[in-house]
Amino acid sequence: MKPLKTILSALFKDPFTFVAILWLAIVTLTALFLPLLPLELSNQTDSTVALNAPSQEHWFGTDALGRDLFSRILRGTRISIACGIAGALTALILGVGYGLISGGGSDRRDHWLMRLVDLVDSIPLVFLVILVASVLRGSALEASGGGLGVFFVILGAVYWTPMARIVRGETRVLRHREWALAATALGVPQKRILWREVLPNLMPTIIVTVTLIVPRVLLFEAFLSFLGLGVQSPAVSWGTLARDAFEVLNPVQTAWWLILYPSVTLASTLLALNLLGDQLRKILDPKQR
């Protein structure tokens, strides 16, 4: 893998990628340092300012209960970003582990493990996830605060198969390279070769794949929360904000800001992540050059 400095300078050279990284940095820092921001107002309901349009006082307007939308979006950032990262981590661990075991083993083991992945891929997982989410609703686990943790894992579990396929394919190629054969000839055990020799060479592919999984998890979180099966009130995510917006959508009084601002925040984060992923692929993947 190229040194970090080269990668970074290549990334910053493209102005669009630079803006994308800047935006992602702002979002991540907001999520991390949220408790330090002066946000004690965000959960205060105040019916006198319910559904106010954006103004000096409330930059993004207020929702049906008079809460300031700007601070609610900031609060939502935390859970949305946490979902994205936790989901991508789950997919990373499951996918890389499975891919290494499948690609690094005998042909027969590889064959059956990959048939299992085929089976998983042909299942409409989204619907099963909704089923699991409905089972989790109101359960003791959720009441104890563990529901959100399970939710993160579920999100990641949906997207592990592409990672497993990619890692498995590369592992099968790399373990037959000369240096891997040389290590085998020297008596290095296969497990060690996979872990110490093959895995580091997989890093560029893994980084690119993870970067592209994060936006998909974010999108999925927004989807589930929008349907009311994901993050539950009083917790806030970008998906639940959109759900709240649609609940008060009516032709008499159009609260357009409730739809527009959370949507734009989510959309620009997704676009930035996709852009960063594509750019990383161009830089890290030698086949692309």
Added chain:
Amino acid sequence: MIQLIVRRSVASLITIWAVFTISFFVIRSAPGGPFDAERDPPEAVKAAIEARYQLDAPLWQQYLNQGWSWLTLNPGPSLRQPDHDVATILAAGIPASFLLGTLALLLGIILGTILGVIAAWQQDRWPDRVITLFASMGISLPLYVIAGLLILLFAFHLPWLPPAGWTAASSAVLPIICLALAPAAQVARLLRSGLIEASQEDYARTARSKGRGVVGTLLFHCLRPASIPVTSTLGPTAAAMLTGSLVIEQIFAIPGVGMHFIQGAMNRDYPLVLGAVLLYTILLQILTLLGDLLMGWLDPRARVEE
């Protein structure tokens, strides 16, 4: 060909069985039953209810019973609407969902093809750039964002179309357009790169040297090979549309299968949810098989069995 269909059907049956098994055990592991919301009934009443829905039998027996009743298409009553059969409830939702899905898929393919051809024809000029931008937005934006903006614009700002409902033909316009945008973007993207690649092949150059125009070459010589990658993603696209239809049916209040599914999931109507999951699984298997058959027709090389 027949061998392919048989083999794929067997694989599909295994998938459907796996989905049924997983769903069954996920549901049974749920803490609390579907009747918890009501006041705690006397023991005898509770036992009678459990006996009626066969919740008192051993788990493996329930599993076999359930499996058999689904096989014979007689899944029994819904837990939340005891007067209605699960099959009847789902069947009532099918026409709306089917119409919405089919029309959106058709519109998506037609729109995507037109945009893809224009983008490949005008490669690197402004129409291409606009279409590429539209395509990447269509793929990366959540459906409710698109739906919300379209409702704000065409239902409230310009009162041309109803914002929700499923009564007049005009109420179907917005949901169909919303659901069609993602597949259109996907088709346009794949077709554009496929057409550009195909137009650099020898046969395309030969066609042009015989006097066929650029558009003619694209349409009559390059479109067929370029549509192979599009066809191969029909399965995932259909899956994404099924997922999307859940959101769309919710936003536009369309009484389809998706709405029953979400409601069932919300109030734990186990047979109903299970039925909807199975229905979606079967539909997806059929669509994937159709996509593979279509691919064999488009690309003779794909017909050869490995």
